[in-house]
Amino acid sequence: MADSILEVLAPYVDSSNGPASLATDATAVKYMNRLTTLSLDSIKTTEPQSISHSAHSTLLSLQALSNRSHKAFITSADHLSNLQTLIPSLAQEAKVLQNGIPKLDEEAVRFSTRYAKTGDNQIFDRRKKAMQLSRNVDRISDVLELPALLSTAVSSSSPSSAANNSGAAAGSLSTSKYSTALDLYSHIKRLQSLYPDSPLIKDIVLQAEDAMKDMTTNLIAGLRTQNIRLAAAMRTVGWLRRVAPELENPRGKGSSTGPDEGAFGALFLVCRLASLVSTLEALEPLRELADQETKRRTEGTTTEQTSKSSAWSGGQQTERFLKRYIEIYREQSFAIVSLYKNIFTTETVDNELVSASMSGLKTKPPPKQVKKSDPLQALPPALATFPIHLVQLLTDTLRGYLPNVRDKSSRESLLTQVLYCAASLGRLGGDFSMVLTELETDEEDEESEDDEAGIVREWEQVMRKHRALAGKLEQLTNGPKSSPVSP
Template structure:
């Protein structure tokens, strides 16, 4: 019992010295197990524990002898770990005391210096991300506008441009309150507006080029002008002036394509007049429809701009168109004298058609046609009677050679010489029937036939305004013929018989041929009735001038004086 009590006291002392050990879960479980064991087991426990202790001690001793290198290495590692932990502790103390405050100061300085720019870039990036869809649409719009312009979709191009402008204005308004965004927004706006302006400028050039195409008619021109109005690239006056200039240039190019050097002048004039009539009529009707009548058309743009172009443009348009027609007519109309009748009919139709659109120029045509008739008739006289008479005189009455006797060429050998009393004009005879007395004088008959051929051409187109010019040309030709014949009579130096022939020829010229041709012009060509020879002479004198200034009257007076002296 004494031994048992000693062991118990020793156990109690052990347990009292290690209160913390008793609180360990495994010790509590062991003590609980001990309290549940029977006495025999409890008595055998010390011996079992002693045996286990000796066993463990033997095992540890054996382990120490067999694994001492491991223990040495473990000791060395433990020492190194202790040193490392000490170094780590000093390093951490240094970091906490020195490095971290310095890092905090450096971070604060960095934030103060670069923080605003980083924040600004971040805010810009955020704005870009928020407006990404709108920006993508805006960046695609210039390409879409250019594609629409290239494919002729002008309405869609203008719609896209208007949409882009509205979006850009909205973006600028959104960011105008934040000054830091203004620079980038304005830069983007300027870039997009520049690209759109380039595409719209190309569109404007294409639309203006449409106005210069001769093949374009009113619908295409109307659309082009409407698009130009929507673009507001120019004022209404500038647009109207551009349209008129473009269409006039088209008409001028079309007329320049005609062969002005063609031999057939009448065919050239016919084609030229037709081209001018069609072009001028189209220009006036197109200008009136597009610029003057658009307020009555009821279109979508009719109410947006009621301003009409300056009336001066319409007033100057008509003279400009006439300047394309009248100069070629003045130049070529006289050369087309044999075909003046159909050309005058064509010009009358042209002037009537243009009068329906407010362009009546018939008064100007009358002067041109009259002058062309006079010039053509004068040229016929020069190329016909005058040339034949010059050929005859050069053959028989040349100044270089001795002149032939009057009986050899002035009178007919098969007909008797008429007396002077019979050589008078018959006022009762028809104006278109030549006197038979002149058949006794072949040179005069040949000359009369040449005059009648010229008068027959004149009858195809004989405007009454040309009567003065025609009579003047006829009298000029007759005066030249009479003067040359009178000079031959004065210089011939013939015998009395030859002088009688010269007097008969002079009387036939002065009293028969000249009055007949005058009547042929006044009555036969222009249809002015004369009741008597005196009335006819009075009308001739009124149209051709006074007797003192008229060369033919002077020549006739010379012949009458010479004939009177001879009788």
């Protein structure tokens, strides 16, 4: 039915493609089928209004669409106008690509042949190393930062930087920094054992060794500080054992320098002696005044016209100098020897023997040490000869300046102070009271022999007073018979 109506209406419909296109138009066929379902009255009355309403709605929709998407329409129109020129250009480029494919294939074959993995290919090896370096750049940067971190830890724990801090904070800071530096150095040495042939690791090890030399210098400077504590001294010696293990046995594997001290004992004593000397050098103003009195005394003894009644007398400045000198010497010498014994001396075997003998048990003798092939004898501990040098330092000063003091009570006070100093060191096995009795004066006047004899009698008198005082103190305290002197 719809086809018949379309044939009837075809001459009256304005179609650019003719009746045939109208018959094949799905919309027209659908509308004709709808018309066949309507009555004649509906077609005459309601259908024109419905068509007018639909046309108006369609017009509004087209207007809204053109307002909303007019830019896209213009762009599409421009592209459509250029499509005629783009298609020939695309065809030409495709032809050029087709002609270049054989050449590209040729280059690919040549590249694969040149950079093949088989055989020795230096270029490929360099590229492979560069790629591996790129993958491990973070690890390498961490390894390269190790010397800088080590140097920072060492420099921040140096005595100059620690001086800016105060008290326990400075000690704890130095301890943590030195521990961090030693951990970093151990890590670098471990890397050296894992990669012994790596030039990068070798360079890092060299830089780390330079930093550890600076740390060794700082530790030695720390041993020279004044009033060092036992804990700080033990920590410093322990760090030195880790930083410079070659000092454990400087003469080689078949030698020894003392009980578990190596060269550290001598180094410790030298540093503490340097601290003592620097402390005594602070008395230089008093020493200059004492030198002036020495000069006046020597000038008075060399003048032939001076008589006994007009001889020089005095020595107050020398007394001040010697009193302060002996005080510092007594305190520092006792501290040096005491610190050394606490750090280096091991008496475990002797203590076991003493405790066993006190309990009445039979003890086996200590095992004999196997003698090693050493052409030289084992060196004695550094403390064996150190007190001799300490005593020589004091006796030289007393021999030079004690004759300036002519007042008897002042001389007895100084000599008593020296005896207290000798007794203080005597508690550690370094009593030198009898050595000081051999002091001689340098006076060359006619009464030199009498003066020398007087000094000997003076020493005897001072020692008798000292022993008498010690006996009284023992009776008061009912303690063991020992010197009552404290350091």
